Amino acid sequence: MAPLPPLPVHDPALADRHLLALPDGVEPDEVEVLASSRFRNVRWEAASPGDAATRTGVLPAVTAALGIRSVGARANTTPVRALRLARLSSLAGPYGVAVEDAVALGLPASTRTVWVLSAPRERGERPWPGGDRDGLKRAFPDGLPVREEERVLQWLVAAARRLGGAVRTQTGAILTPDPDASTDLTVLTSRWLEPDDVLRIVQRVQPRAYLSVATPGSWAGPASRTGRGSQGAVGGSPEAGGSGLRAALERYGVADEDERHRLMAEADAYDELMLAAPPPAEAFGVLVDLGVDGMLAVEVSATEQLPPLLEGLPWVADGVVAYRVRWEPREIEQLEQERPTLDHRVARSRSAPLVCAVARVLHAEVGGEIADESDFLVDPADL
Structure with a gap:
């Protein structure tokens, strides 16, 4: 496989972009699938050195800073493409990055590839005090992104969490979302089960489960x-x-x-x-008391909000039922902390496998697809 073009770390335009840093082994099609899970009409576009960075948001693979040496090597590298996310936003890459360059940019030393996001700069009010699980308030103290920039940046953080990467914002802040912070799962299916049936299924793995509806x-x-x-x-x-x-x-x-x-x-x-x-019943719940670790809840209801990847599939035409499996800690505010307490992380580590087990038995019964908190699909074999 041809080597990746090097990230133009000396290009001044790079400092004005949001970067998605990923570890070794993440392929472009994985990034494309995650993009298609959040945005409609995702597509690849050519990103040649002749494209204007101000128009397409794509950094040329060859810059003056890289010199003639890069021009000679360009034919032997994988061409950079742009993944169109939204009307004004695209993601160019992947670029290869050396360890020293990654560290110089503040990125994790495990970074091997970088994607460069071009998006409109749309900022709103200064952030209010409160939870900041993704670190965006810390990264944008003078005004949070809004509209399209907010949507694509939130996706960038979610993709980094799913793929074990990091995000460097245009402000220079480094966001390294914890993959373990995403615990909740949703089974999306065309099958509706009655409350007693769902209770029996959940009790296979959590015998203490009980219905939350009135008898x-x-x-x-x-x-x-x-x-x-x-x-x-x-x-x-x-x-x-x-x-x-x-x-x-x-x-x-x-x-x-x-x-x-x-x-x-x-x-x-x-x-x-x-x-x-x-x-x-049109909606109901099943609860499991986890003691000091909080509560596990299965919330069942019809839904019309689907990941774009599922829209148009034959089995969703007659309606979709969502079986949401959630973990609720005793200190609920810890869910929105970028760096939660040790007690919260310990309780989460004990509760997350239970969420996976419940989602797995529900999926085995009703079929369909499993999605995580970011609407990214999950293979049941990975649970």
Whole structure:
């Protein structure tokens, strides 16, 4: 395989770009798949030395700083391409980088390839105090990226987390997202399972799991709101809800006492029907108490938000059900810390395998695809 063109570390334009630094072994098609998981219409574009950097956002493979030596070697290197992410944003690469150059740029010494992001500079207000898991508040203290720059930069950080890399922002800050910080998984499928069925599946790996919905029949319903006694005579003590319903009927012009009683009796009958034959659940949850490590939750509901990679597939046409497997620590604010406490990391290390185990058994039952927190698809064999 031909060597990669060297990163033009001395090009002044490089200092004005966001960089995605990746370790050895990451292929361009992996970057493309992650881009297609977040953006629509992702495509490769040619990036020749004749392209204008200000127009395409692609740094030429040959620059004046690299001299004639690079010109002679250019024919023996892999050509640089640009991956179009959005209307105004593209990612050029991969470039090879020497260890000393990576360290000089502040990147991890394990960096072997670098991708150069060209995106519009769109900054908003200064960041508010609070959580900063991705480190963007630290990187942009004078104004956070907004609109397209925000979207592509968030994807850049998510890609670095998934691929074990790092991001160097245009401000010079280095973001090294922790891959272990992404714990939650979602099974996306066309199959709907009833709450008791999901509970039984989860209990295969977590016997202490229980439904978070109310047990059917645990509520007896409201007492009669008709205002009649047990023999149907007027004058019984109405419930507070009945008084509110009577006042509402009077407010909307139902002045006839018998008509009000008829409408209130219909309301009673509807409540009794719902208790006897409640409608099927449209969303529910299963919980597992992990003690000092927090809670594990499986949230089930229909969803219309899908990774672009799944849109248009035949099995999504009739609707998609999301089985979201989440870990919630006891100190929830630690989830948004760039450097969480040791106790949080220990609890996370014990809980993450449980999330994977639950997602794995659910996927084995309902099929479909598994996505992580960033909407990147996950191979079940990797769980």
